[in-house]
Amino acid sequence: MSEPTPYTIHSHGICADNPGRGGYGAVLIGGGRREEVSGGLRRTTRRRTDLMAVVAALEPLIWPARVMIYTNSRYLAKAMVEGWAERWRANGWKRSRKAYVADCDLWRALLALVKRHEVVEFQRGQDCAGDPDNQRCRRLAVEASRAGEPPDDPGYERQVERAAAQLRLFD
Numbered sequence: 001m002s003e004p005t006p007y008t009i010h011s012h013g014i015c016a017d018n019p020g021r022g023g024y025g026a027v028l029i030g031g032g033r034r035e036e037v038s039g040g041l042r043r044t045t046r047r048r049t050d051l052m053a054v055v056a057a058l059e060p061l062i063w064p065a066r067v068m069i070y071t072n073s074r075y076l077a078k079a080m081v082e083g084w085a086e087r088w089r090a091n092g093w094k095r096s097r098k099a100y101v102a103d104c105d106l107w108r109a110l111l112a113l114v115k116r117h118e119v120v121e122f123q124r125g126q127d128c129a130g131d132p133d134n135q136r137c138r139r140l141a142v143e144a145s146r147a148g149e150p151p152d153d154p155g156y157e158r159q160v161e162r163a164a165a166q167l168r169l170f171d
Helices: 046-058 074-081 084-090 104-115 132-146 154-169
Strands: 005-015 020-030 033-044 065-071 119-124
Touching: 005 046, 005 132, 020 046, 020 132, 033 046, 033 132, 033 154, 046 065, 046 074, 046 104, 046 132, 074 084, 074 104, 074 119, 084 104, 104 154
Parallel strands: 005 065, 065 119
Antiparallel strands: 005 020, 020 033
C-alpha cells in the first residue's frame, strides 16, 4: 500500500461588516496539482467564511491523504487542534447546557471531511504578509465577496431564525 499523498491548504475568510457580505478563498497544493477555490455570500460572518474556505478546499480530496491546513482563524485552528469541535459534536452541538455552537452545519461538514484522511493538521498563520499562497487566498476572498450579486448563506439565515425564536420564548 502506498503512502498517502501530502497536500497543503492555505485558506482565508473575510466579512465586510460581520455579519455582512463576505468571501472565502483557498489554495490546495499537492498530488502534482494546484487548485484555487473561492466563493462569496451576501450575508454571513467571518467565522463562517473561514470554515467555508477549508471545507471547499477539502471537498475535492476524495482519497485518504496527509493534509496540512494553514488558516488565518485562531478560532478554527484551536477548535480543531484542541478538540473543541469533537466535544461539541459529542455534546449534541452544545457548548454548555443551553448554548448551541454557532455554525454547526459547517463544523459537521468539516469533521466529516477530516475523517476521510490519514492525518489532517491545522496551523494558524500569523498573517498573509510574506506568504504568496496566503496573499492569494486573501485576494480570492476579496474578489469573491465583491463579484456580482452573491447568493445567501442558508446556514447563517437558519442561525438568525433560531436565535430570534429563542428570544421570543423569553418575551
